[in-house]
Amino acid sequence: MPDLLIELFSEEIPARMQGKAREDLKKLVTDSLVEAGLTYASAGALSTPRRLCLTIDGLTAQSLPVREERKGPKTDAPEKAIEGFLRSTGLSLDQLEIRDEKKGQVYFAVVEKPGRAAAEIIAEVLEATIRNFPWPKSMRWGTGSLRWVRPLHSILCILTDEGGAEIVPLEVDGITASNTTHGHRFMAPARFAVSSFEDYSLKLKSAHVVLDSAERESAIWSDASNMAFARGLELVEDKALLAEVAGLVEWPVVLLGDIAPEFLELPPEVLQTSMKEHQKFFSVRNPKNGRIEGFVTVANRETADHGATILKGNLKVLSARLSDAKFFWENDLRIVKNAGLEGMGEGLANVTFHNKLGSQADRIARIAALSEALAPALGADVELAVQAAKVAKADLRSAMVGEFPELQGVMGGYYARALGLPSEVAQACKGHYSPLGPSDEVPVEPVSVAVALADKIDTLTGFWAIDEKPTGSKDPFALRRAALGVIRLVLTNNLRLSLTEMFEKSNPQADATDLLNFFHDRLKVFLKDQNIRHDVIDAVLGMQGNDDLTLVVKRAQALDAVLKTEDGANLIQGYKRASNILSQAEEKDGVEYSFGADLKFAETEEERALFAALDQAEAAILPALKAEDFAAAMSAMAGLRAPTDAFFTAVQVNAESEIVRRNRLNLLSKIRQICLSVADLAQIEG
Structure with missing residues (x-):
């Protein structure tokens, strides 16, 4: 069985597009080959800034004939x-x-x-793939009709077996497939022939091209970390930047430089953001004082002076960028020291938050009022919570945040500290946007939590009031993220809040019931990662207090634990059997069997045992629920499994005696009643 090697060689592919392009090339080609009747053993896609590569091992030599x-x-x-x-x-x-x-x-x-040769099928498949490749953006060049992300220069396409390598006959818009490729643009530009994937990858390495992006990432991180360590410094981790830089170079050469002394007092976040956004530099930190003192740049070639000229040029550009950052920093500090943070934020009255929800200043007033209402329940100082809410967004008017929007909040914290404001206020300025994502750190300081909750609840109730809700995959105002942020703030800090009350205090025009349902859906998604099933959540959402997320989760965790036991799982079947029999009898008889079971009408030991077990369970469950000891309540409920099973095994509910029948139906009703006091077991699947 032959092996297939494809390389599409072009001008530089944007780093952000390379990962998806690899997967698209692999899927489009392999799916089409299989559809055409070929099979294969394995496939892998690789990329560098100038090439997409696909290797397929164990490809069948031809398709089978079809009748x-x-x-x-x-x-x-x-x-x-x-x-x-x-x-x-x-x-x-x-x-x-x-x-x-x-x-x-x-x-x-x-x-x-008839069966077709693999080469014939590959030629058709690859041409169709190239002509219809799903680049986010593509271009035409010259006089041809072909579109590619950047001008496509050559196509390498060979089939290799024991007899050697065969070029697949293919021409796309004047580009004829061959068995040759280029090495590094500057260090080894000459074309060379290859005979297999192994030969291809080895010759590329000799021609100063590291084909595997993961290998380039590993080399960059290892070299940069070692260089920093040798200087007593440490590399600041940034996985996204690492992936991007690996997509910019074919032969990574790591260079370590020093930041000029006049910039060392800038906040670390400012240095990191400026170097990452403008220069794609990694930050190097002094672990002793937390300052950013150096940078790592990754060149795409080796030089005779070991990168000295490259570093000199980068330092010149970096100094210009950091001079701007220093100016913004000093100018912002001058403003806040003269006018305070509220003075800096005065211009927010002229900044529209949403045309139906007023200005940013209007929003700040709402957040301050809600923070005041929330603070006592969180154990936060009310005055500090209101003060923090009033200044938390002031840095939106700062020059630094104007240049680097991702530093909003961070800069507010620095400006608050520079003014000597209480540390709780400075922390809230920085932390009130958090958590922004599922892995973001959650604030735990009470004032920060109050402002963070108020910020997110105001956003949600505001957009609910004007009927701007997420639909399908569309969520332009990131309301799902805001709801998840509230959920994580509440659960991480073990807060006992009525969300319905908070919604009504925040914006009475918002549909609190609909918004609570939205939160319940988000909660299911959040708890799925903790292996708690949707049906378990549904079983507790019907209980009283379902707008207290901490209470809901405690119930769900206790029910989930019980359902993982044999008694708990089997009780579900007994409950459903009792419920089904009751429903059928109530529909047939036109009455509700909800009370009146009397021990004196019990005819069997199993009936009497079930009466006793229900009384015992009820006596244990009610105080446990009142004390919110849900584990004890669930355990007492699970204890009904054995007597319920025994009852159904030995007793015929629909007895000939109408009195006995009604008594047994009322006994089943008591099972339903006790179980429903703990959770709606009808929601449990299976």
Whole structure:
């Protein structure tokens, strides 16, 4: 079985597009080959800034012949129907077979397709893939019609087996497939021939090209970390930047430089953001004082002076960038020291938050009022919470945040500290946006939590009030993220809050019930990662206090734990059996069996045992629920499993005696009643 090697060589592919392009190339080609009748053992896609590569091992040499039978119209069908069938099969009338069926004679087409050579199929598949490749953006060049992310220069396409390598005959828009490629643009630009993937990757390495992006990432991180360590420093981790830089170079050469002394007092976040956004530099930190004192840049070539000229040029550009950052920093500090943070934020009255929700200043006033309402329940100082809410967004008017929007909040914290404001206020300025994502750190300082909750609840109730809700995959105002942020703030800090009350205090025009349902959906998604099933959540959401997320989760965790036990899992079946029998009897009799079970009408030991077990469970469950000891309540409920099973095994509910029948139905009603006091077990699947 031959192996296939494809390389599409072009001008530089944007780093952000390379990962998806690898996967798209692999899927499009392999799916099409399989559809055409070929099979393969394994496939892998790789990339550098100038090439996409696909290697497929164990490809079948040709497709199998196919014999296909298609039933056509009856022989006496209208002429146009017969002509249409002939066109669809590509056969003539004399090539059709006539077969007898119950309703008369029918035409059949027998189409035999011979097996095709792999090279022929590959050529068709690869041309279609290239012409229809799903780049986010593509371009045309020259006079041809082909579109590619950047001008496509060459196509390498070979099949290799024991007999050697065969070039797959293919031409796309004047580009003819070959067995040759280029090495590094500057260090080894000459073309060279290859005979297999192993030969290709080894020769590329000799030509200063590291084909695997993961290998480039590893080399960059290892070299940069070692260089920093040798200087007593440490590299600041940034996985996204590492992936991006690995997509910018074919032969990574790591260089370590020092930041000029005049910039060392800038906040670390400012240095990191400026170097990352403008220069794609990694930050190097002094672990002793937390300052950013150096940077790592990754060149795409080796030089005779070991990168000295490259570093000199980078330092010149970096100094210009950091000079701007220093100016913003000093100018912002001057403003806040003269006018305070509230003075800096005065211009927010002229900044629209949303045309139906007013300005940013209006929003700040709402957040301050809600922070005041929330603070006592969180154990936060009310005055500090209000003060923090009033200044938390002031840095939106700062020059630094204007240049680097991702530093909003961070800069507010620095400016608050520079003014000597309480540390709780400075922390809230920085932390009130958090958590921004599922892995972001959650604030735990009470003032920060109060402002963070108020910020997110105001956003949600505001957009709910103007009926701007997420629909399908569209969520332009990131409301799902805001709801998840509230959930994580509440659960991480073990807060006991009525969300409904908070919604009504925040914005009475918002539909609190609908918004609470939205939160319940987000909660299910959040708890799925903790292996708590949706049906378990549904079983506790119908209980009183379902707007207290901490209470809901405690119930769900206790129920989930019980359902993982044998008694808990089997009790579900007993409960559902009791509920089904009751429902059928109530519908038939037109009455509700909800009370009146009397021990004196019990005829069997199993009935009497179930009476006793229900009384015992009820006596344990009610105080446990009141004390919110849900584990004890669930355990007492699970204890009903054995007597319930025994009852159904030995007792016929629909007894001949109407008195006994009603008594037994009321006994089943007590099972339902006790279980429903703990959770709605009808929601549990299975």
